[in-house]
Amino acid sequence: MGLLKWSKRPAAGVDANTPGGNVVRGLVARATTPLLPDDYLHLLNPLWTARELRGKVLDVVKETEDTATVTIRTGWGFPAAYKPGQYVGIGLQVDGRWRWRSYSLTSISSAEKKTIAITVKANPDGFLSTHLVDGVTPATIIRLAAPRGDFHLPEPIPGKILFVTAGSGITPVIAMLRSLAARGQQADICHVHSAPTRDDVIFLDEMEALAHSTPGYTLKLQLTREMGKFTVCRLDEWVPDWRERDCWACGPPRLLDAMESHYERGGLRERLHVERFSIARTDHGGEGGTVRFALSDKKAEIDGATTLLEAGEKLGINMPFGCRMGICQTCVLPLAGGYVRDLRTGEERREGERIQTCISSVSGECTLDI
Numbered sequence: 001m002g003l004l005k006w007s008k009r010p011a012a013g014v015d016a017n018t019p020g021g022n023v024v025r026g027l028v029a030r031a032t033t034p035l036l037p038d039d040y041l042h043l044l045n046p047l048w049t050a051r052e053l054r055g056k057v058l059d060v061v062k063e064t065e066d067t068a069t070v071t072i073r074t075g076w077g078f079p080a081a082y083k084p085g086q087y088v089g090i091g092l093q094v095d096g097r098w099r100w101r102s103y104s105l106t107s108i109s110s111a112e113k114k115t116i117a118i119t120v121k122a123n124p125d126g127f128l129s130t131h132l133v134d135g136v137t138p139a140t141i142i143r144l145a146a147p148r149g150d151f152h153l154p155e156p157i158p159g160k161i162l163f164v165t166a167g168s169g170i171t172p173v174i175a176m177l178r179s180l181a182a183r184g185q186q187a188d189i190c191h192v193h194s195a196p197t198r199d200d201v202i203f204l205d206e207m208e209a210l211a212h213s214t215p216g217y218t219l220k221l222q223l224t225r226e227m228g229k230f231t232v233c234r235l236d237e238w239v240p241d242w243r244e245r246d247c248w249a250c251g252p253p254r255l256l257d258a259m260e261s262h263y264e265r266g267g268l269r270e271r272l273h274v275e276r277f278s279i280a281r282t283d284h285g286g287e288g289g290t291v292r293f294a295l296s297d298k299k300a301e302i303d304g305a306t307t308l309l310e311a312g313e314k315l316g317i318n319m320p321f322g323c324r325m326g327i328c329q330t331c332v333l334p335l336a337g338g339y340v341r342d343l344r345t346g347e348e349r350r351e352g353e354r355i356q357t358c359i360s361s362v363s364g365e366c367t368l369d370i
Helices: 002-011 021-032 038-044 127-134 167-183 204-213 232-238 253-265 308-314
Strands: 053-064 067-074 087-094 097-104 115-121 141-148 160-166 188-195 217-223 246-250 272-275 288-293 298-302 332-342 348-350 354-356 360-368
Touching: 053 115, 053 127, 067 127, 067 141, 087 115, 087 127, 097 115, 097 127, 097 141, 097 167, 115 127, 115 167, 160 167, 160 253, 167 188, 167 204, 167 246, 188 232, 204 217, 232 253, 246 253, 253 272, 288 308, 298 308, 308 360
Parallel strands: 160 188, 160 246, 188 217, 246 272, 288 360
Antiparallel strands: 053 067, 053 141, 067 115, 087 097, 087 141, 288 298, 332 348, 332 354, 332 360
């Protein structure tokens, strides 16, 4: 047992996808000490590394004018299984700086393929999303974070399901629909999707083909340029039995806020599951000020609407992150000094407390040990 532990230690932390893989890597590491096998293997294949999860861009295919599906071959240690609806962290080096964001997986897990796909909508204010849609090229090596998230269907699946999506909010749901179809699972599904025009509907052909071929799937499109904005008060009209359905909703914050209020008023909040792509920033921002990153010996002056996570990333610091919405707790760090404020609630945190950097901004000044 001691020999096994001794041999595996240099590759610990990232599991191999084949039995005994870490043992082999560990023995090689011992033989090449003080260098690790990664110092040699990455020269042969950049995806062979146990230090971090990596991937290689295989293809970028436009879905709409401002949306593209990026297919990625995963490297050593990336989980073979994940749940449809989960998201993955993507790290891309642009202009000498690593930039990170999370995107919903639109592929379904397959141990044989060893590829994943994300579908990204270019946001005018989102540097990385724009680069992924219009700038990234095949063969680009990226960093990955393992799939996470609780926005997925349970097992067994409910007999009656309601999907409410808008814009790029379709991305986690299309993975659920693809998984159900691939596994031959049947359910009574009503899907309400909102987009400005038919040309803006991501996966339009696929969803309409599914509605045509699958008796249990009903698609209702709300094209806002000609039909107006989606309003929850029309659920009774569009889906008369919505109270009997478990609902998964994903889209802009206003839509999700309205859905949550609607379900709470009806006493059905436990039947609603939401996925947010951005935090709902209120008027409770911090005062702004100076944030110091002690171990990196860097600092920044930021306003009260910029998160500590965003500030660190702009300085090139490898900040821990996950959902970027205050849910998963991956970004939690101890506050070494000063004060910060929660952008969602306005609650102030002080030195000694553990804070979520993705939803906190500085109030005056603060220090993080990273």
